[in-house]
Amino acid sequence: MKIIASNFKTNHTRKSASQFIKQVDEFIDKSNIKNDVLIFPSSTSLDCFDIAQNIFIGTQNAYPVSDGSYTGEIGTIHLDEFGIKTILIGHSERRHIIKEPNELIIKKYDFFKARDYKIVYCIGEPLEVKNSGTEAIIEYLFSQLEGIDLSYENLIIAYEPVWAIGTGVVATIDDINEIHSILKQKISAPILYGGSVKVDNIESILKLECVDGVLVGSGSWNVEDFIEMIKIGAKEK
Numbered sequence: 001m002k003i004i005a006s007n008f009k010t011n012h013t014r015k016s017a018s019q020f021i022k023q024v025d026e027f028i029d030k031s032n033i034k035n036d037v038l039i040f041p042s043s044t045s046l047d048c049f050d051i052a053q054n055i056f057i058g059t060q061n062a063y064p065v066s067d068g069s070y071t072g073e074i075g076t077i078h079l080d081e082f083g084i085k086t087i088l089i090g091h092s093e094r095r096h097i098i099k100e101p102n103e104l105i106i107k108k109y110d111f112f113k114a115r116d117y118k119i120v121y122c123i124g125e126p127l128e129v130k131n132s133g134t135e136a137i138i139e140y141l142f143s144q145l146e147g148i149d150l151s152y153e154n155l156i157i158a159y160e161p162v163w164a165i166g167t168g169v170v171a172t173i174d175d176i177n178e179i180h181s182i183l184k185q186k187i188s189a190p191i192l193y194g195g196s197v198k199v200d201n202i203e204s205i206l207k208l209e210c211v212d213g214v215l216v217g218s219g220s221w222n223v224e225d226f227i228e229m230i231k232i233g234a235k236e237k
């Protein structure tokens with residue numbers, strides 16, 4: 001059962017996000033889809049949604065506090081208000097663009113793990129590391145996992161090569177197969193692939209046994225496309 005996840009990043013308004021979620025829910029209900037579907041809208045679009053149990057609405061970010069003086073951040077009181085128990089941690093855009101330090105990422109991981117959140121923890125190498133070969137990639141990815149409890153039962157890993165995110169450059173099937181297979185030897189948590197996944201390449205990616213699902217950005221923002229991806233995911237074991 002493949003996991004299909006959509007990361008809205010800085011897209012969709014509160015209104016369009018709620019319409020999107022409603023449409024996905026109606027489809028899942030009508031088609032009796034049992035796969036887990038995760039949707040990460042912007043913080044301002046979080047709400048209580050009346051949706052199927054296999055749809056998880058998550059936050060793209062939160063500060064590791066209940067509440068307090070952290071201007072611009074949200075804490076668990078804001079997530080609790082909407083029953084949100086799913087979070088994305090370590091996304092490359094936060095690591096590289098926002099310069100979120102590794103210590104904070106680890107702190108968030110421990111904090112949300114202690115509160116039983118479903119954590120989608122992202123790892124991925126930049127282009128210069130990719131160009132140094134498989135050994136360098138694996139070393140880099142495991143350095144991003146240092147300090148992370150890999151045995152946490154609500155953990156999902158997302159392997160998102162930085163050079164494939166938002167670039168239209170998808171990793172080759174061989175690349176994905178190689179990296180996921182190596183990660184799988186040490187990690188029992190499900191591992192998603194992310195980076196330029198689209199309706200027309202998702203099937204070949206999901207066919208890989210070592211890929212447990214996908215985390216999709218731009219290719220998922222159109223609801224019809226995302227529903228198509230869920231359909232394709234439901235066909236795979």
Ligand code: 13P
Nearest residue numbers: 007165166195196217218
């Ligand atoms: P794209 O699908 O737009 O490349 O983004 C991937 C991603 O960052 C999902 O978290």
